[in-house]
Amino acid sequence: xxxxxxxxxxxxxxxxxxxxxxxxxxxxxxxxxxxxxxxxxxxxxxxxxxxxxxxxxxxxxxxxxxxxxxxxxxxxxxxxxxxxxxxxxxxxxxxxxxxxxxxxxxxxxxxxxxxxxxxxxxxxxxxxxxxxxxxxxxxxxxxxxxxxxxxxxxxxxxxxx
Ligand SMILES: [Mg+2]
Numbered sequence: 001x002x003x004x005x006x007x008x009x010x011x012x013x014x015x016x017x018x019x020x021x022x023x024x025x026x027x028x029x030x031x032x033x034x035x036x037x038x039x040x041x042x043x044x045x046x047x048x049x050x051x052x053x054x055x056x057x058x059x060x061x062x063x064x065x066x067x068x069x070x071x072x073x074x075x076x077x078x079x080x081x082x083x084x085x086x087x088x089x090x091x092x093x094x095x096x097x098x099x100x101x102x103x104x105x106x107x108x109x110x111x112x113x114x115x116x117x118x119x120x121x122x123x124x125x126x127x128x129x130x131x132x133x134x135x136x137x138x139x140x141x142x143x144x145x146x147x148x149x150x151x152x153x154x155x156x157x158x159x160x161x
Contacts, residue, residue: 010122017128064152
């Protein structure tokens with residue numbers, strides 16, 4: 001794949017489960033999260049995220065994420081690529097504000113919210129899931145939280161090493 005005009009390779013980074021600790025956040029309201037079915041998780045997540053003020057904005061960063069993303073953005077043209085919750089419109093706004101809260105102005109205009117991650121062209125996508133077509137991304141899918149890339153230090157080693 002050709003590089004873009006800045007000469008840097010393009011890197012996309014998912015938010016929930018990669019930089020923002022969604023699981024820790026939702027477990028504050030649903031301690032039995034681990035034992036719920038996929039269906040129940042979906043329904044209850046809609047309820048909670050739709051009723052708790054600033055649910056997404058208040059999510060804690062995942063360990064090592066902020067530092068790693070700052071380093072990676074020097075080497076790669078970096079964008080956040082996240083699927084906000086369609087039934088929770090405030091999640092779109094809060095994701096934008098979360099980035100400003102943790103990165104100041106350095107990711108200004110570098111947030112892409114979509115349910116079709118495969119339509120974005122680039123070299124790498126760091127994502128903890130294959131859903132929203134992340135598994136069909138045409139570049140390399142760095143599957144965060146899985147065996148090869150369990151945490152940010154393994155991702156840093158691979159992308160900056
Ligand atoms: Mg995710």
